[in-house]
Structures are given as C-alpha cells and as structure tokens.
Amino acid sequence: MPAAPEPEILAAFEAAKGFMPVGEGLALYSAAVEAGRLGLPLLEVGTYCGRSAILLADAARQAGVVALTVDHHRGSEEQQPGWEYHDPETVDPEIGLMDTLPTFRRTLHRAGLEDHVVALVGHSPQVAKVWGSPLGLVFVDGGHTDEHANADYEGWAPHVAEGGLLVIHDVFPDPEDEFTGQAPYRVYLRALESGAFTEVSVTDSLRVLRRTGAGI
Numbered sequence: 325m326p327a328a329p330e331p332e333i334l335a336a337f338e339a340a341k342g343f344m345p346v347g348e349g350l351a352l353y354s355a356a357v358e359a360g361r362l363g364l365p366l367l368e369v370g371t372y373c374g375r376s377a378i379l380l381a382d383a384a385r386q387a388g389v390v391a392l393t394v395d396h397h398r399g400s401e402e403q404q405p406g407w408e409y410h411d412p413e414t415v416d417p418e419i420g421l422m423d424t425l426p427t428f429r430r431t432l433h434r435a436g437l438e439d440h441v442v443a444l445v446g447h448s449p450q451v452a453k454v455w456g457s458p459l460g461l462v463f464v465d466g467g468h469t470d471e472h473a474n475a476d477y478e479g480w481a482p483h484v485a486e487g488g489l490l491v492i493h494d495v496f497p498d499p500e501d502e503f504t505g506q507a508p509y510r511v512y513l514r515a516l517e518s519g520a521f522t523e524v525s526v527t528d529s530l531r532v533l534r535r536t537g538a539g540i
Contacts, residue, residue: 326350326351326354327354327357327358327383328353328354329350329353329379329382330382333378333379333435334346334349336378336431336435337349337375337376337378339434340374340375340378340431340435341372341373341374341375341413341427341431342372342374342375342376343375344375344376344465344493345528347527347528348527348529348530349375349376349379350527351525351527351530351532352379352380352463353383355461355489355491355524355525356380356383356384356391356461356463357386357387358489359383359460359461359488359489360386360461361460362460362485362488363387363388363389363460364389364457364459364485365384365390365391365392365457365460366380366383366389366390366391366392366461366463367391367392367394367459367461367462367480367483368391368392368393368394368462368463368464368465369394369395369448369462369463369464369465369466369480370394370448370464370466370493371393371394371395371397371424371443372395372428373424373427373428374393374427374428374429374431374432376463377391377393377428377431377432377437377441378431378432378437380393380461381432381435381437381441382435382437382440384440384441385437385440390440390442391441391442392442392444392459393428393441393442393443393444394444394448394451394452394466395424395425395428395443395444395445395448395466396445396446396447397422397424397425397445398421398422398423398424425443425445428443429443448466448472448475448476448479448480449475449476449479451479452479452480453479455480457483458483458484458485458488459480459483459484459488460485460488460489461488461489461490461491462480462481462483462484462488462489462490463491463493464476464477464480464490464491464492464493464508464511465492465493467507468494468507468508470510472507473507473508473510473511474507474510474511476511477511477514477515477540478540481515481521481540482539482540484535485535486535487534487535487536488534488535489532489533489534489535490515490521490532490535491531491532492508492511492515492531493508493529493530494508494529495508495509495529495530495531496508496509497509508529512531512533515533515540516533518537518539518540519537520535520536520537520538520539520540521534521535521536522534522536
C-alpha cells in the first residue's frame with residue numbers, strides 16, 4: 325500500500341501556495357518515502373512557494389536524510405506578469421521582480437519542517453555543475469521550455485543513484501499542451517528511450533521512473 329502523509333502534513337500541503345493537485349502530491353510522497361530508504365538526499369528542481377517541498381521534507385525527515393530544493397525564486401516563464409499563473413503577491417515591491425523565497429520559508433516554518441530542507445538558491449544548471457553526490461530521488465518540476473527542461477534533466481538525472489527514482493511533473497502528451505507540458509513530456513520520453521530508466525507509475529501528469537541502467 326502506498327505511503328501516505330499524516331493529516332497535518334497533507335493539510336499543510338493543501339494550504340500552501342502552488343499548483344500540484346492532491347493526487348499527484350500523494351504519488352510524489354509515496355515515491356519520496358520509497359526513495360528515502362536508500363539513505364540518500366531527495367532533491368527537487370523548481371521550488372516555487374514550497375508546496376511539494378513539504379512532502380519531500382516530511383519523507384526525508386522519516387528517512388533521516390535531507391530534502392534539497394533548487395530554484396532561483398524569480399518564477400518560471402508562465403508565472404511572470406501577464407501570464408496565467410502569475411501571482412502579484414509573489415512580487416518584491418522594492419525591485420519589481422518575483423521573489424518566492426520568503427513565501428517558501430514561511431511555508432516550511434508553518435509545516436514545522438525547516439530543519440529537514442536545504443534551499444539551494446540559484447539557476448538549476450549552475451547548481452548541478454557543482455553537485456557531486458548521488459541522490460535517492462530527483463523531482464523535475466522546473467521551467468517548461470525545452471531548453472530548461474532538458475537542462476534540468478541533463479544536470480540532475482546523472483546523480484540519481486542505482487535504484488533511485490526520477491520523478492517528472494507536468495507531463496502532457498497532448499500537443500495542445502505545448503507550453504505547459506510538451507517539454508516535460510519530451511524529457512520523459514528521452515529518459516525512457518535512454519534505457520537508464522524504467523517507468524514505475526503514472527498519476528495524471530506525474531511520472532515516476534526508476535534508474536535501472538547507466539547513463540541518461
């Protein structure tokens with residue numbers, strides 16, 4: 325039976341600012357709990373305000389490992405002013421740019437999980453270049469252009485340990501979802517075609533893959 329978060333953790337997830345539906349969140353949590361058994365850190369690319377980080381942090385807490393989140397906190401393409409997913413509350417009034425880091429920190433504080441998360445603030449490819457340790461789980465939920473999605477995959481998938489999990493969000497096979505989900509979908513296909521990853525589960529737009537071979 326898939327692992328499920330305690331009611332207070334699920335309530336914190338649902339109360340947090342973000343876009344992940346509950347069903348996908350539960351699938352992510354179950355994957356994180358499983359990956360935590362490897363005794364390695366759990367990492368997500370694309371933090372926004374910390375909604376999914378709550379689930380990774382709680383799974384990491386149970387496993388005695390740490391959750392890592394990578395984000396520049398200036399928002400992805402579809403979160404900028406004038407776009408569908410823009411939230412004016414995330415704009416820093418002093419500089420006029422998005423800054424989701426303060427909201428992220430408040431989210432973790434309210435959930436009581438600050439001690440189980442390390443926030444890596446910067447662009448994903450830059451952080452990946454200086455990262456040198458294996459990871460039990462990599463959750464790719466960053467930018468939705470081919471450039472950004474492929475950079476996230478190429479930067480972080482090599483660090484998924486043998487038996488570890490690669491989780492990709494916003495995978496939409498329908499070409500009509502070109503902006504929101506076609507780049508993650510192409511990365512998902514790339515991972516499968518590489519022979520390095522085998523699909524474990526599908527929950528709406530969330531794909532869970534396991535490393536079963538070398539490379540990416």
